[in-house]
Amino acid sequence: xxxxxxxxxxxxxxxxxxxxxxxxxxxxxxxxxxxxxxxxxxxxxxxxxxxxxxxxxxxxxxxxxxxxxxxxxxxxxxxxxxxxxxxxxxxxxxxxxxxxxxxxxxxxxxxxxxxxxxxxxxxxxxxxxxxxxxxxxxxxxxxxxxxxxxxxxxxxxxxxxxxxxxxxxxxxxxxxxxxxxxxxxxxxxxxxxxxxxxxxxxxxxxxxxxxxxxxxxxxx
Amino acid sequence: xxxxxxxxxxxxxxxxxxxxxxxxxxxxxxxxxxxxxxxxxxxxxxxxxxxxxxxxxxxxxxxxxxxxxxxxxxxxxxxxxxxxxxxxxxxxxxxxxxxxxxxxxxxxxxxxxxxxxxxxxxxxxxxxxxxxxxxxxxxxxxxxxxxxxxxxxxxxxxxxxxxxxxxxxxxxxxxxxxxxxxxxxxxxxxxxxxxxxxxxxxxxxxxxxxxxxxxxxxxx
Numbered sequence: 001x002x003x004x005x006x007x008x009x010x011x012x013x014x015x016x017x018x019x020x021x022x023x024x025x026x027x028x029x030x031x032x033x034x035x036x037x038x039x040x041x042x043x044x045x046x047x048x049x050x051x052x053x054x055x056x057x058x059x060x061x062x063x064x065x066x067x068x069x070x071x072x073x074x075x076x077x078x079x080x081x082x083x084x085x086x087x088x089x090x091x092x093x094x095x096x097x098x099x100x101x102x103x104x105x106x107x108x109x110x111x112x113x114x115x116x117x118x119x120x121x122x123x124x125x126x127x128x129x130x131x132x133x134x135x136x137x138x139x140x141x142x143x144x145x146x147x148x149x150x151x152x153x154x155x156x157x158x159x160x161x162x163x164x165x166x167x168x169x170x171x172x173x174x175x176x177x178x179x180x181x182x183x184x185x186x187x188x189x190x191x192x193x194x195x196x197x198x199x200x201x202x203x204x205x206x207x208x209x210x211x212x213x214x215x216x217x218x219x220x
Numbered sequence: 221x222x223x224x225x226x227x228x229x230x231x232x233x234x235x236x237x238x239x240x241x242x243x244x245x246x247x248x249x250x251x252x253x254x255x256x257x258x259x260x261x262x263x264x265x266x267x268x269x270x271x272x273x274x275x276x277x278x279x280x281x282x283x284x285x286x287x288x289x290x291x292x293x294x295x296x297x298x299x300x301x302x303x304x305x306x307x308x309x310x311x312x313x314x315x316x317x318x319x320x321x322x323x324x325x326x327x328x329x330x331x332x333x334x335x336x337x338x339x340x341x342x343x344x345x346x347x348x349x350x351x352x353x354x355x356x357x358x359x360x361x362x363x364x365x366x367x368x369x370x371x372x373x374x375x376x377x378x379x380x381x382x383x384x385x386x387x388x389x390x391x392x393x394x395x396x397x398x399x400x401x402x403x404x405x406x407x408x409x410x411x412x413x414x415x416x417x418x419x420x421x422x423x424x425x426x427x428x429x430x431x432x433x434x435x436x437x438x439x440x
Binding site for chain 2: 104106107110121122124125126144145147148165166167168169170177180181184185201203208209
């Protein structure tokens with residue numbers, strides 16, 4: 001199965017700008033991408049990064065598996081993914097978001113092992129964090145409550161739909177509150193990256209959060 | 221398997237006090253409890269509610285399955301659960317939080333079907349949302365990052381531990397941001413309860429949220 005990983009190389013993780021500088025967000029986004037690619041490779045598939053601009057395979061991306069290929073596509077997410085969905089008789093396509101820092105090979109295998117025409121791992125807030133499409137009758141729409149929109153698109157097309165129930169695939173890392181999940185459950189480089197930036201777990205009585213203990217000098 | 225559902229009958233969902241009145245929080249907590257009990261029953265198990273005070277089986281709890289029993293225990297969560305963990309040779313015990321409004325029979329079956337000495341479905345922020353204990357060598361500690369604490373307790377006791385990877389079991393409903401998950405994915409009474417209160421989905425460009433469109437008169 002071809003596994004597509006869309007990556008916004010130039011505008012990484014803008015909703016983390018309150019807690020990370022631009023260069024930190026770039027490093028962190030690349031560390032999460034590296035973790036996702038390693039998990040897909042370990043699950044036995046060859047990932048294709050669909051990046052908005054060329055990627056340099058150094059730093060956080062230095063040791064990505066050799067199975068990884070890159071395609072440059074500067075279109076919006078929906079258009080870039082739609083262009084890669086299967087034609088009639090074509091192979092299934094999986095689409096895995098680049099910020100699923102908790103993804104493990106086992107969690108991804110539960111997605112790849114589905115057999116419905118469309119399988120979706122929903123994320124927080126109605127997102128579509130990971131997807132498998134096995135039919136030419138489906139198209140994507142990542143705007144808004146994409147999970148509900150994708151359910152509706154599948155229903156109208158008369159194709160079968162399966163929900164993949166995974167905490168790991170359901171956790172995309174977009175907002176400061178998500179960082180704690182990376183520190184607790186992240187299996188790869190992303191939690192090390194946050195610890196390098198000075199983040200650690202803190203407990204305020206309710207849910208545990210991620211607190212920045214050291215605050216490196218701000219960028220100009 | 222005995223399935224224990226702890227329920228704080230008198231102080232329901234205090235972290236929702238910014239968006240729901242006390243009587244609404246009580247109704248909503250009871251609706252979520254009813255959903256959890258129905259899912260456990262449909263998964264083929266008999267739930268025991270361990271409540272801090274007597275429960276009236278009317279309103280949201282009117283149609284709970286006849287398999288439900290209630291025990292009153294006003295101790296703190298950790299003590300009330302610890303007192304019910306299996307003795308040597310005793311039957312396994314599952315502990316399922318009363319605010320898992322997204323729980324389905326299938327998600328619970330993935331928990332009950334584990335065979336490790338201890339199986340944990342982690343929640344957001346390091347919580348322990350659902351648990352199966354099959355050994356007398358384990359005790360619980362729900363304070364702080366209970367997921368990490370429970371992993372450490374299992375490791376020190378030398379018992380086997382399995383993580384149950386479920387978005388549905390990983391979503392406990394504590395904070396206003398969690399309400400959107402109930403509206404999108406809740407299978408039972410809880411989303412109807414929120415809609416009765418005037419909540420609906422709204423999209424602000426990032427993740428979708430739950431917005432209160434009508435605001436009933438505040439309680440005195």
